[in-house]
Amino acid sequence: MSLVGVPISFSGLLGLWPCGLPLELSSDDISAKLTEDPESIVAASTDFGMLTVKVPAAVLFPSSDRDIAELVRLAYESTQRITVAARGNGHSVWGQASAVGGVVVEMRSLGGDAAGDDQSSPRSTARLNVSEGGEPYVDAGGEQLWVDVLHEALRFGLAPRSWTDYLYLTVGGTLSNAGLGGQAFRHGPQISNVYELDVITGRGEMITCSKDSNSDLFYAVLGGLGQFGIITRARIGVEPAPDRVRWIRLIYTDFTAFTADQELLITLDEIRVPGKEVLKLERKKTKGLDYVEGFVVLGQTPVSNWRSSFFSDEDSKRIEALAALHGAAYCLEVAMNYRMDSAEDISQEIERLLEDLSFVPGFAFNNDVSYVEFLNRVHKGELQLRKLGFWAVPHPWLNLFVPRTRILDFDNGVFKGILQRNPSLGPILVYPLNRNKWDERMSAVIPDEDVFFTVGLLRSATREDWSQLEAQNEEILRFCELEGIEIKQYLPHHEGRSVWAKHFGRKWSTFLERKQKYDPKAILSPGQRIFDFPVA
Numbered sequence: 001m002s003l004v005g006v007p008i009s010f011s012g013l014l015g016l017w018p019c020g021l022p023l024e025l026s027s028d029d030i031s032a033k034l035t036e037d038p039e040s041i042v043a044a045s046t047d048f049g050m051l052t053v054k055v056p057a058a059v060l061f062p063s064s065d066r067d068i069a070e071l072v073r074l075a076y077e078s079t080q081r082i083t084v085a086a087r088g089n090g091h092s093v094w095g096q097a098s099a100v101g102g103v104v105v106e107m108r109s110l111g112g113d114a115a116g117d118d119q120s121s122p123r124s125t126a127r128l129n130v131s132e133g134g135e136p137y138v139d140a141g142g143e144q145l146w147v148d149v150l151h152e153a154l155r156f157g158l159a160p161r162s163w164t165d166y167l168y169l170t171v172g173g174t175l176s177n178a179g180l181g182g183q184a185f186r187h188g189p190q191i192s193n194v195y196e197l198d199v200i201t202g203r204g205e206m207i208t209c210s211k212d213s214n215s216d217l218f219y220a221v222l223g224g225l226g227q228f229g230i231i232t233r234a235r236i237g238v239e240p241a242p243d244r245v246r247w248i249r250l251i252y253t254d255f256t257a258f259t260a261d262q263e264l265l266i267t268l269d270e271i272r273v274p275g276k277e278v279l280k281l282e283r284k285k286t287k288g289l290d291y292v293e294g295f296v297v298l299g300q301t302p303v304s305n306w307r308s309s310f311f312s313d314e315d316s317k318r319i320e321a322l323a324a325l326h327g328a329a330y331c332l333e334v335a336m337n338y339r340m341d342s343a344e345d346i347s348q349e350i351e352r353l354l355e356d357l358s359f360v361p362g363f364a365f366n367n368d369v370s371y372v373e374f375l376n377r378v379h380k381g382e383l384q385l386r387k388l389g390f391w392a393v394p395h396p397w398l399n400l401f402v403p404r405t406r407i408l409d410f411d412n413g414v415f416k417g418i419l420q421r422n423p424s425l426g427p428i429l430v431y432p433l434n435r436n437k438w439d440e441r442m443s444a445v446i447p448d449e450d451v452f453f454t455v456g457l458l459r460s461a462t463r464e465d466w467s468q469l470e471a472q473n474e475e476i477l478r479f480c481e482l483e484g485i486e487i488k489q490y491l492p493h494h495e496g497r498s499v500w501a502k503h504f505g506r507k508w509s510t511f512l513e514r515k516q517k518y519d520p521k522a523i524l525s526p527g528q529r530i531f532d533f534p535v536a
């Protein structure tokens with residue numbers, strides 16, 4: 001058998017216990033749940049990125065948290081090095097959820113669901129529990145998809161505050177990174193909206209942690225790239241859910257005006273903006289926006305991309321013509337939630353907000369959709385792409401955090417420079433975030449400035465051209481390095497101790513100490529390529 005040219009041998013197969021794992025430690029509890037059948041191995045060897053193939057020795061399909069704890073304990077007690085990777089929905093792009101020669105834990109099996117990307121079968125809600133009293137929350141298994149968290153919370157009229165754009169990601173997977181979307185400027189990323197976690201450390205211990213109890217582990221795990229423990233439950237804050245969303249897109253041809261307006265909208269209550277005081281004062285009396293994002297439309301690419309069918313064909317053509325004329329156009333995307341039974345007049349508030357913005361006259365577009373339709377908007381695009389065969393393709397993505405003071409340099413060098421030479425399909429997101437919504441104690445790293453931009457080059461490629469796009473990503477990173485733009489990678493893809501130390505900056509020594517404490521044998525999430533054994 002071979003996977004894209006990588007030969008795999010199962011010659012060591014001995015009974016039920018996988019060959020790569022030490023026999024003397026075999027466990028009756030989990031041996032029936034460990035498999036090295038080729039189909040499971042192949043599925044666990046690749047991910048959404050389709051850029052690498054990383055073959056594990058075995059795959060665990062756990063039916064309880066205890067199964068995972070047992071596996072990690074065995075690995076910890078073993079004299080051989082056995083690595084273990086939790087795999088959420090496998091939506092990483094560079095094998096971050098892989099374990100070459102180790103064990104991949106298919107987390108989705110915890111909820112009784114099939115691993116993999118099958119979205120058609122009904123999914124279990126047994127590991128989702130909503131509490132309505134006091135400060136309401138959802139207890140979600142780490143393997144749960146956010147789309148299911150949403151639907152379960154909505155049954156109680158509640159919903160989490162902070163979302164990713166795409167909901168078919170697992171709770172454990174996004175909390176290991178940050179979980180970013182257009183609500184993060186206001187509520188922080190998903191990692192800022194968690195009250196409590198159940199975690200299995202690299203020693204196989206099951207620990208409950210929160211801000212007040214085992215807080216060091218709690219903060220380590222949030223944005224910790226799976227290095228300190230496997231999240232089996234997260235308690236996520238929720239609030240009363242809105243019914244509908246007013247969804248607006250505004251087109252700009254001037255990047256400076258675009259980002260200035262974005263910044264204004266996310267910082268209205270935080271800072272004084274020269275010339276915008278009236279708007280600032282008025283906003284204080286009102287509820288404000290619930291979502292702020294934005295994206296770049298390069299002159300040569302269709303505006304629709306895969307970010308839903310918001311624009312009519314006619315509007316798309318007008319925007320594409322504008323982008324072609326100017327080399328690029330920029331779309332500011334905002335949303336305001338509302339309840340059907342509320343007396344709030346959001347139309348007036350939105351009108352007031354728009355009055356002070358500098359988009360191209362005649363290029364404001366309005367939509368009104370249900371809350372679920374808004375949150376699940378990317379899924380619509382996904383279904384279209386799946387039909388066309390453009391979903392399961394290589395994705396050489398690059399996600400960066402760019403300091404506010406350098407975003408114009410980034411625009412000049414990257415959007416107006418490097419990307420013009422080799423356009424690709426897939427959205428290019430750009431939107432600002434407030435640093436004060438992130439807790440410094442969490443493992444996630446962001447630039448030092450009060451406001452920074454997240455830039456996502458979410459490219460779709462072919463088997464033939466993905467390496468060219470990856471070379472372009474490298475060029476962008478080199479450009480930032482040469483220009484002294486102190487970016488941080490989000491969903492990072494690094495190799496080598498010094499590069500990771502630079503990535504974590506002043507948090508590196510804490511990151512290392514926590515690794516020594518919670519996973520001293522470097523068992524967990526080896527696909528991130530941060531640590532080897534011994535951890536030092």
Ligand code: FAD
Nearest residue numbers: 088089090091092142164165166170172173179180226231
């Ligand atoms: P995986 O890719 O399976 O795992 C990611 C990492 O987390 C691995 O290192 C893995 O070992 C570890 N891990 C997984 N589960 C656990 C667990 N329970 N406990 C501990 N560690 C675990 N991100 C955003 O922030 N915002 C977005 O809007 C957004 N949109 C996306 C849209 C698409 C179409 C895709 C493919 C990705 C998007 N992402 C977004 C990125 C996403 O957050 C990451 O891919 C993330 O890894 C979650 O995917 P996953 O649940 O499949 O995790």
